[in-house]
Amino acid sequence: MFIELGHFALALALCLALVQSIVPLAGAARRLSGWMAVGRSAALGQFAMVALSFAALTHAYVTSDFSVSNVVENSHSAKPMLYKISGVWGNHEGSMLLWVLILSLCGASVAVFGSNLPRELRARVLAVQGMVASGFLLFILATSNPFTRVIPAPADGHGLNPVLQDPGLAFHPPFLYLGYVGSSVAFAFAVAALIEGRVDAAWARWVRPWALVSWCALTVGIALGSWWAYYTLGWGGWWFWDPVENASLLPWLSGTALIHSAIVVERRDTMKSWTILLALLTFGLALVGTFLVRSGVLSSVHAFAVDPARGVFILVLLIIAIGGSFTLYAWRAPAMQGGGLFAPISREGALVLNNLLLATATGTVLLGTLYPLFMDAFGLKISVGPPFYNRTFLPLMTPLLVAMAVGPLLAWKRGDLTAALQRLWMAFGFALLVVLVGLYLSGFHAVLAILGLGLSAWIAAGVLAEWGERIRLFRLPLHDSWRRAAGLPRAAYGMSLAHFGMAVLVAGVSASAFEQERIESLRPGDHIDIAGYTLTLREVRRVPGPNYVADEAVIEVKRGGAVIDEMHPQRRTFTVQRQTTALTAIRTGLSADLYLALGEGDAQAGWVVRAWHKPIVSWIWLGALVMALGGVVSLTDRRWRVGVAARKPAAPTSIQSAAAE
Amino acid sequence: MRRLVFLVPLALFLGLAGWFAAALFSGRDPRELPSALIDKPAPDFDLPSLAEGRLSSQSLRGQVTVVNFFASWCAPCRVEHPILLRMARQEKIRVIGIAYKDRPEDSRRFLAELGDPFLTTGIDRDGRTGIDFGLYGVPETYVIDKQGRIRKRIVGPVTPALLDRELLPLLRALERS
Amino acid sequence: MRFLLALFLFAAPAWAVLPDERLADPALEARARALSKELRCVVCHNESIDDSNATLARDIRIVLRERLAAGDSDGQAKAYLVARYGDFVLLRPPVRADTYLLWFGPFALLALGGAVAFAAQRRRKPAAPAPLTPEEQARLAALLREEPK
Missing domain, CATH: 2.40.128 (Lipocalin)
Incomplete structure (x- = not known):
């Protein structure tokens, strides 16, 4: 009974998602406020329906209802409760349902927290969210229905693969999906901006918290997966450059680029079309990540052929979502003129370098992941493993890490590199000391690993130097510095923490040479x-x-x-x-x-x-957690709340606050 | 000119999507794992035989031969076995067996129980001949032509469909040549 | 690949690098370890033979050590396996005409991206006045005022 209800709720959610994709969009085009307001109720209704549907499936798992074939195939009555619940998303159909649940949650959050967005923008964002949701709801209902019954019901289920019965793996997918799906909000904002034909500082300010939430979740999700591999697989490896891992790393890399470039849009009103592209790309890569991995395509093109209906559906979805948004991009983005001028040596310049290196790294990982498939099409089989990435990805990351300490010390518009480097002389000395001591202790072995440790010291000390600079440490009386420290925006602390986390991670990775x-x-x-x-x-x-x-x-x-x-x-x-x-x-x-x-x-x-x-191998995951924590601290910055929840009467007519609704 | 730059992402994506679509609709057999030894001479081996005497690569010369790697501990081999019997008894194909990493008494029991399709069965206890063939696992089947070259490799069990549609036509063609 | 994994499950479980496989000569053993990290366990999911506990990986580790003990260079030992399993066995793909795109693509991408960024930098002109309405300007200013320098 519950199962049929869940199935019905899912179908209803699809109807609501379709309404959500069309009505607000038409309303925004014709400036019909009633039509635009439909988006909000449709998004909330869609979330309620998907949640009901998810609850129905969870209920079937918890009560071990073996008349449902999905439960039969993936659960067992003797399984501990934790794994009964995690079993819901431990399979293709259920994980798709979780995906859509998080997607509709994002849509509902935009509807609830986006009350101060311009009406048209909010309507368009919700419409795009509705379109994405429609695609996936249709996919579930058409090809991956978790609510199929088996008659007669077997006495017990087949159980879950023992390797997957693990707490680390139970929580890995929800975080990963929040990361993937969270990027759909930035995507929806980008598409809405392309439709409207304008991007400004306010737009960037609205997008950044969403991009940050998604980035934090993805960071945690990837770290959990890596930690699971470390303690389970039995030889202590924690990253294998496996297609499945790469698929989660790709949106992380481009998402990292996005949260940096959005700062430039917000502060300096430039790099607009690039930021839009990153927002589209991040979600596109997340889609490629979830679906191509889920369908097994990334490990072998042939997996497509195993279930052609699913493969075709996925491909069509990808073409509509990515192809459609890229077409819109090619059409509308050229009109987005950048505003602020800046010298090559400046904060903007440093962020351009950051984006250039991160984008290239994204391209490298994508190339390495897809190349064996590409060759396979010509009947040639090759493997692309860790030795490839060590020779390409790491050299690209090194300049990024070096610049990471310098960038935050450069001023906007026109920076003074010499002055920035002068402020970093202590950091440089510290890094040099680490390298020399390391070389001495190791007897000049593992030089690269010791340089890695030096790099970590450089970043960590650079973060402290930047913080000391902001609060004028030792240049003002201590209590003045303290006041400044207390007054620094949370976002500044967030950045420092995230960068420091990176330093911790780099140290953990480098030290693996000494195992x-x-x-x-x-x-x-x-x-x-x-x-x-x-x-x-x-x-x-x-x-x-x-x-x-x-x-x-x-x-x-x-x-x-x-x-x-x-x-x-x-x-x-x-x-x-x-x-x-x-x-x-x-x-x-x-x-x-x-x-x-x-x-x-x-x-x-x-x-x-x-x-x-x-x-110090645990520093790898510790560093990742500190990075995610930095993101969370940044999210608590009151400026976001100003941007997100201001209900001041200042709202002028052209950006009507929808809060009154 | 400047507008063209904005078309690059779309162009790259369409290229990728087109290639995925081509892979999707190519209809290639997902189980095909091309061997590095296709059209190259079969590796040399000289193995003790399950009956008596030895089985060596010399015996492959002059006649079209199917070499099948199997083991008594391998479940798919049991699935495949009736097909091998049909090949040997009805289709009159020369089939040679190589027992991969299997105790000879187990191999004997396996063949006594299910029927013995093999002209001779070599014993590859340490799996070294398997590695020389580039073996992934058992069962695996190789088609060797009159010149002793490997012409086809099938990873996993030979299915009736595979036998009728691909293997038999290839074998007949090789025999005529 | 799922099919390969299924095959692998039928193989008896063993363990990555066992004590009895190792060579007495530490230098040779170190070479063997380094080499096995660059060789793929062909029946596994993206694992090197050094990490893998598949029986086939163990067999190949042993073969590899025999080749090295017999005096093969690293290149010869690799070539021995490539002759049997193809390039698929190499985790570091060979640099060849058909892998130029793979190996040099990243650096070409960097150069290209750098050129685009450089061109964009040169083209950047003083901004046209932002097309904001006065109300929007006021609101934006209000937002930015919230922000401590």
């Missing part, structure tokens, strides 16, 4: 020495689990002669799926992770134990 590895066959009583730790295998015992049997090693960790810990890596054999997975044991710390995985073996031959000592 140590030991792989030994151990019998009980044998030990491994690694990085000052002595790891002794005490015993390997058999531990039964709910749907698996595990061999669990008891490994004593000694340091300096004293026992400090006991670690228990497991090797689980899932009886039904005949699959073996490793449960790693990790001692996480700020200074290093001790990472253990248990391999095959028996009492006679010994057990294979793989141990790693990974210095």
Whole structure:
């Protein structure tokens, strides 16, 4: 019953989305306020319907309703509740529903929080959101319906792939989708601006918070995915340049460019058409990311052929959304004249460099991801793996990171590079010190990694130098500096935090060159020495689990002669799926992770134990979190609230505040 | 001129979309994995045989041969087996088996249970011959022409459709040449 | 690819780089490790043979070490595998006419982007007065006043 209701609600949501795409747009063109107002109610109604539909599917999962084929295929009555719920989006159909839920949530948020937007702009933004939603609702209903019944209902479900039953993976998709779908708002604003034919500082101010929300969510989502890979896959890798990972990195890179270029539009009224393009591109890449990965196309063109109906539908959607918006762009963007002049050495100039490098990096990752498919079309099979990206992506990132410390110290319009560099002499000294000490300690090995650490020190110290500059630290009495620090806008702190997070991340990545590895066959009583730790295998015992049997090693960790810990890596054999997975044991710390995985073996031959000592590896995810936190802090800036929720009577006639509605 | 710059994103996207569409409608067999050895001489091997004597690459010369890698532990091999039997018994094709990473007694039991389509069966215990063939996994099937060159590779089980539509015509053509 | 993964599931599980595979000579072993990071496990999803626990990856690791122990150079050892598995086995694609676009594309893109940015910079003229109505100007000014310098 609930299921049919959910299905019906989804169909209703499609109707509302169609109304939302047409009526407000026509209303904006003819300046009919009643028509324009329809957008708001349609967006809210659409959200309510999709939420109802999602609740119905979740209900089916929670109550293990095995008359629904989607539940049968992806759930099992004995599964813990967390994975019953996460199972809702652990499959193609359900994840599409989550996608649309977040999309309609974004639409509803624009409807609610956008009350101070110019009426026409809001109507157009909502209409574009409606169009996007219509496309995906139609896709779900036509090709990926999660509400199909099976008759007769089987007694139990097939269960979820054991590898996917993990808290990290349960929350990874919602964040990732919020990141992907959140970029649809900036996309809708960009399309609306193209229709109106104007972009100004106010437009940029409205767009930036949305772009930031999406960027933060994407940052967290990518970090979660990488962390999951690190602790699950059993050899401590955290980034593989896999097409699936690249698909999430692409909108992140262009989204990062977008949140920077939008600043230029807001402050200096220039780089308009470029910013619009980035907004279109970010959502376009998010679409490519979700759909091409979901349909398996990125790992093989042939996956398209597996389900041609879905493939064709996806392609048509992409052509309408991206092709349509790019056509509009080619038509309307040339008219958008940039305003503010600036010298090459200036804040604007630095942001242009930032955008140039980020856009090139986006292009590089896209090229590396698509090239094997491109060659495949000619019957040639090649692989593009980490060695390619190390030779192309990293050289592009290096100048970006170097410039990251300098850019914020340059003035708008015309900057003084010499003065900026003078303010950074301490940062440079610190970075140099890090490099020299690193070279000395490592005996001139791993030079590139040490330069990476130096780069991290440079950025971190640069962030502090910039902050010290803003509050005139040591140049004004301390209490004056303190007042300035308290008075700095949150957005400034947000930027500092985000840049500092990048420095932390770069340090974590660079330090991976210093990891140590030991792989030994151990019998009980044998030990491994690694990085000052002595790891002794005490015993390997058999531990039964709910749907698996595990061999669990008891490994004593000694340091300096004293026992400090006991670690228990497991090797689980899932009886039904005949699959073996490793449960790693990790001692996480700020200074290093001790990472253990248990391999095959028996009492006679010994057990294979793989141990790693990974210095500051946790800084990678810590850095990503600090970056996302920077975004959140920036979002709390009161200027956004001024921009977002002002209900001052100042609203003039041509930008009528819709708050009164 | 300046307007043309704004057309670049659209042009790039349309190129990409067109190429995706071409890939989508090309109708190529998704399971085709081109071998690096197509039209090259089959690798040399000299394996102990399941019966007695040895199986070597020399025995491939002069006649069109199908080489099938299988293992008793491989479920798709069981699925494929009736097709191999049909090839050998009804279509009178020379089929040679190579037991990949399988204990000889297990291979024997497998063939006794399901029927033995193979003229000879070589034992590739360490999988080295498999690597020389560029093997991905079992089952995998190679068509070798009279000159001892690899003409086709099929990854995964041979299906009846595949046999009728592709394999048999190719084999007949090779035999006539 | 899903099909390949299915095949892989039928293989008995093993582990990435096992103690018994390693060569006694540390220099040779280090070369083997470095090389295996650049070789793809052909039945896996974007994994190097160094990371992979597929049986085929283990076999190829062993073959690779045998080649190195027999005196092959890194290039010869790679060529040995390419002859069997094609370029697909290389995680670092060879630089050839058909991969120029891949290898030099990024830097061409950078140069092109730089040129466009440079041209845009040169073309930038003083702004025409912003087409804002006085009310909008006032509102904008109000917004910008909120912002501390």
